[in-house]
Amino acid sequence: MNNNDNFFLRNTWYYALPSDQIKPGMMISRIFLGEPVLLVRSQDGKVSAMRDICPHRGVPLSCGRFDGQEVECCYHGWRFNPVGSCTAIPSLVEEQQIDLSRFNVQSYEIREAQGNIWIYMPDPDNPQPPASEMEIPVIPGFDERSPQFVEIVKFPCFVDHAVVGLMDPAHSPYVHRAWWWRNEQLHEEVKQFDASPYGFTMRRHRLPENGGRLYWLIGGGVPETEISFRLPGVRIEETTIGKHRVVNLTAVTPISDTETEVTFALYWTLPWVGFFKPLMHILARTFLDQDRTVVEKQQIGLKYNPVLRLIKDSDMQAQWYYQLKREYARSVAEKREFVNPVKGQVLRWRA
Numbered sequence: 001m002n003n004n005d006n007f008f009l010r011n012t013w014y015y016a017l018p019s020d021q022i023k024p025g026m027m028i029s030r031i032f033l034g035e036p037v038l039l040v041r042s043q044d045g046k047v048s049a050m051r052d053i054c055p056h057r058g059v060p061l062s063c064g065r066f067d068g069q070e071v072e073c074c075y076h077g078w079r080f081n082p083v084g085s086c087t088a089i090p091s092l093v094e095e096q097q098i099d100l101s102r103f104n105v106q107s108y109e110i111r112e113a114q115g116n117i118w119i120y121m122p123d124p125d126n127p128q129p130p131a132s133e134m135e136i137p138v139i140p141g142f143d144e145r146s147p148q149f150v151e152i153v154k155f156p157c158f159v160d161h162a163v164v165g166l167m168d169p170a171h172s173p174y175v176h177r178a179w180w181w182r183n184e185q186l187h188e189e190v191k192q193f194d195a196s197p198y199g200f201t202m203r204r205h206r207l208p209e210n211g212g213r214l215y216w217l218i219g220g221g222v223p224e225t226e227i228s229f230r231l232p233g234v235r236i237e238e239t240t241i242g243k244h245r246v247v248n249l250t251a252v253t254p255i256s257d258t259e260t261e262v263t264f265a266l267y268w269t270l271p272w273v274g275f276f277k278p279l280m281h282i283l284a285r286t287f288l289d290q291d292r293t294v295v296e297k298q299q300i301g302l303k304y305n306p307v308l309r310l311i312k313d314s315d316m317q318a319q320w321y322y323q324l325k326r327e328y329a330r331s332v333a334e335k336r337e338f339v340n341p342v343k344g345q346v347l348r349w350r351a
Helices: 159-167 209-219 273-302 316-333
Strands: 012-018 027-032 035-041 047-051 086-088 110-113 116-121 149-155 188-196 199-206 223-230 234-241 244-256 259-268 345-350
Touching (some): 149 159
Antiparallel strands (some): 110 116, 244 259
């Protein structure tokens, strides 16, 4: 497969950071899709974002100060409110009347829910407001609860390879090997997939005995799982065990052409799980590092721009991802409704 899909999807929501990373009165400098962004949380608790470059001399605004209401540039003291409007230029004398709005910096729309902060990244050449039907991901049944567990790992690759690698169903026996868990036998997997908003869903199914044993011991029931994916790179896996639920939100955010951030967040209703959090961090970091390591090795070969030959059925989710991405980009450019290219079908593979 050799395609022209190496572009950042624009006019859509990306995961920015966990809510608890930015307290009232704080500012954090980040890079999203190659753009410097300054996130601030005002004293009233609201998060805002603006371009992290002063329009005067190009100094990052994050090098200055934030008093909970305004950001002050460290170079000449120019001040900006949380939505990027220039409010003061100290060097001006009283009779020098200037329209300060000429010096506003770009602002970004922000949404915050369930302990997660999302940022809307517009297309500079074709900016469009967020589509009403494409809101940020919200996990039903958890109201405004924050995730009980978060792990963040940076992958040294373009965003597409991180997304495709994390949804790949056939790599586990070869990538995820550890002394406490290794299964050399391959088993046939048969799963029904359906189209879902801006993505696709693997229908609810029972976990195999080896994969569900821990859930059964903790939750006291037969574990069933449903996995969904939606653009631009959000995977939600919900496991039910009797009356309890464990939900994993994995969000993939491009930083640059060569670096991508993967956020792994967990919500649960199972009792006593919190006691295992130190162990969970070790396990999650181990698994994510294994994915990161193999993607790092992949970059060696990708330097030579090889043709990537995807197969059916184990690579079908990867093919759907590229189809979804192209269709979304075309629908935005043509200012029309998005038409989901995914068709429901049964996929089979060995893993």
